[in-house]
Amino acid sequence: xxxxxxxxxxxxxxxxxxxxxxxxxxxxxxxxxxxxxxxxxxxxxxxxxxxxxxxxxxxxxxxxxxxxxxxxxxxxxxxxxxxxxxxxxxxxxxxxxxxxxxxxxxxxxxxxxxxxxxxxxxxxxxxxxxxxxxxxxxxxxxxxxxxxxxxxxxxxxxxxxxxxxxxxxxxxxxxxxxxxxxxxxxxxxxxxxxxxxxxxxxxxxxxxxxxxxxxxxxxxxxxxxxxxxxxxxxxxxxxxxxxxxxxxxxxxxxxxxxxxxxxxxxxxxxxxxxxxxxxxxxxxxxxxxxxxxxxxxxxxxxxxxxxxxxxxxxxxxxxxxxxxxxxxxxxxxxxxxxxxxxxxxxxxxxxx
Numbered sequence: 001x002x003x004x005x006x007x008x009x010x011x012x013x014x015x016x017x018x019x020x021x022x023x024x025x026x027x028x029x030x031x032x033x034x035x036x037x038x039x040x041x042x043x044x045x046x047x048x049x050x051x052x053x054x055x056x057x058x059x060x061x062x063x064x065x066x067x068x069x070x071x072x073x074x075x076x077x078x079x080x081x082x083x084x085x086x087x088x089x090x091x092x093x094x095x096x097x098x099x100x101x102x103x104x105x106x107x108x109x110x111x112x113x114x115x116x117x118x119x120x121x122x123x124x125x126x127x128x129x130x131x132x133x134x135x136x137x138x139x140x141x142x143x144x145x146x147x148x149x150x151x152x153x154x155x156x157x158x159x160x161x162x163x164x165x166x167x168x169x170x171x172x173x174x175x176x177x178x179x180x181x182x183x184x185x186x187x188x189x190x191x192x193x194x195x196x197x198x199x200x201x202x203x204x205x206x207x208x209x210x211x212x213x214x215x216x217x218x219x220x221x222x223x224x225x226x227x228x229x230x231x232x233x234x235x236x237x238x239x240x241x242x243x244x245x246x247x248x249x250x251x252x253x254x255x256x257x258x259x260x261x262x263x264x265x266x267x268x269x270x271x272x273x274x275x276x277x278x279x280x281x282x283x284x285x286x287x288x289x290x291x292x293x294x295x296x297x298x299x300x301x302x303x304x305x306x307x308x309x310x311x312x313x314x315x316x317x318x319x320x321x322x323x324x325x326x327x328x329x330x331x332x333x334x335x336x337x338x339x340x341x342x343x344x345x346x347x348x349x350x351x352x
Contacts, residue, residue, distance in 0.1 A: 003028065004070055005029055005070075006029065006071070007033070008032070008072050009033075009034045009073045009074065010074040011034075011040040011044040011074075014097070015074045021307045022072075025305065025307040028311075030048050031050070031067055032054040032055070033062075034055070034058070041055050041057075059082075068092070070095070070120075071083070075097065076170050076176050077101070077176060077178050078102050078176045080096060084110050085113065088113045093121065094122070095121075095122045096328075098187045099328075100331055102178035102183075103336070107333070120314060121325040122309065123323045123324070123328040124306070125191040125328075127188055127191070129304055129305060129306045131298035131304075133195070134304065135296070135299065139280075139282065140196060140270065144282065145266070145269060147266045151244050151261060151263045153192060153193060153247075154248060154259070158251070158256065160249075161252070168216060168217045172215055174228050179208075180228030180229040181228075181231065181249060185250070186338070189248060189259075190335065193244055194330065195321065197242055199238045200330065203236070203237050203347055203350060204237070204334075204338060204341055206338040206339075206341035207232070208339065209229060210231075211230050211231055230251055232342075234338050236334075259274045260275065268284035268285070280296055281295055
């Protein structure tokens with residue numbers, strides 16, 4: 001079996017998770033690394049035994065390296081577009097973190113380039129690989145709750161709450177992140193809705209809000225204004241008339257990583273959450289006038305790893321449900337609509 005040679009771009013904390021996942025998959029070998037932080041590059045380079053001439057300050061050189069079969073990008077949002085563009089221009093397969101780009105204006109020319117010269121591409125919408133979510137998708141497709149009419153979805157974390165006094169980091173910097181919790185957590189909610197129901201967003205209304213307007217810069221010791229949202233909510237209508245309620249926040253005290261969905265159909269309901277990633281709750285009518293509630297274990301075939309799908313993509317056999325280039329682009333399209341709806345206080349139709 002082939003081993004794919006990977007160039008890893010971005011060596012911050014999340015890179016260690018990707019390194020672990022690649023090691024677990026067993027058929028990836030990291031042969032080159034890139035980061036603007038020389039200290040991080042030296043540290044990870046030593047950790048992985050990467051030769052000095054394969055440690056690149058310029059990610060374009062890594063992408064163009066003929067010894068690199070595919071790139072994995074784990075960087076802040078402000079370089080997503082440049083890395084995707086470089087991979088497309090070099091014809092290099094890649095896996096990149098979400099969101100697709102910092103702002104929608106960066107996404108449009110990338111789609112045009114991709115349509116001219118497509119490249120195998122995957123994006124880090126990792127909750128598609130939570131067994132309970134995959135099982136929920138399967139049950140919905142099998143009609144186990146009848147026609148889906150509505151759903152509520154939320155993604156809550158608590159680390160940004162005033163209680164903890166979290167300092168100013170790049171995720172609070174609009175120039176780097178583009179948005180706050182909307183792009184960081186909200187992009188996962190948007191992707192999950194498209195993944196579960198296989199349909200697109202048609203229109204929405206939204207509110208973005210900043211709860212903590214200033215945070216302490218740990219470098220300068222000064223208070224810095226936060227210009228991005230740390231709470232987002234929106235109402236959406238999807239194709240087929242499915243109605244959705246979305247909420248995300250970093251200020252939910254007691255929520256570690258709480259991403260969950262309740263789906264309401266004509267003949268039943270499904271509840272699924274990262275708090276119980278291997279099980280879901282199914283409510284349906286067991287006998288006329290009598291509801292039954294069951295907790296179901298996700299079957300073995302729903303336990304799919306992200307890098308298993310990336311491996312299949314590189315081998316030319318992309319699997320059903322793999323988050324590809326157009327998934328990421330459509331996601332950015334919806335993020336842009338949420339921003340416009342909040343700014344204009346109006347209902348915004350999604351570009352079709």
